[in-house]
Amino acid sequence: MKRLQRLRENKSAGVDDISSRFLKAISSEVVTPVTLLFNRSMSESKVSHDWKMANVTPIFKQGSRNLPENYRPISLTCHLSKVMESIVRDVITQHLTKFNLILSSQHGFRHGHSCVTNLLAFFDKVMSYNDDRESVDIIFIDFAKAFDKVPHRRLMSKLKAHGIDGHVADWISNWLDNRMQRVCING
Secondary structure (H helix, E strand, O other), X not given: OHHHHOXXXXXXXXXXXXXXXXXXXXXXHHHHHHHHHHHHHHHHOOOOHHHHEEEEEEEEOOOOOOOHHHEEEEXXXXXXXXXXXXXXXXXXXXXXXXXXXXXXXXXXXXOOOOHHHHHHHHHHHHHHHHHOOOOOOOOOOOOOOHHHHOOHHHHHHHHHHOOOOHHHHHHHHHHHOOOEEEEXXXX
């Protein structure tokens, strides 16, 4: 119920064409069937075909609207899929935190951490070296879209090595399998 009520109303609908505003408005009426749906999806380790489909649509950034490079693609998936994904993510994060499997220096994919907190920690360390008149060598590596390129077998192997197995691992494996996307322009 909390997840449904926290949906941001300005988010575009995914493949199912159900708006977040509508889901939020009817959350008290659908919380029981949605919970049953989520529980069944997890217990059977099966993800609905619709949850694996994404509409890719261009979003204007800046500059001339006539130039394709001034747009960025976004992937729109079903809101219920996103809610389920966030629940699974939080359970995994709790598990990793409970067993100290996430380093304190890890900023990505952690609540209360972000690129900004990562940069602040980095600059704090660099400035302390600077204050002590020590030299600092810095190498920047751009891992653009790195998560999109993670081999699924390797990811599943890492999850299992960290104690994430059973229905959760099987659900994630099914979620990763046979994903589809389509490009949508002007509806």
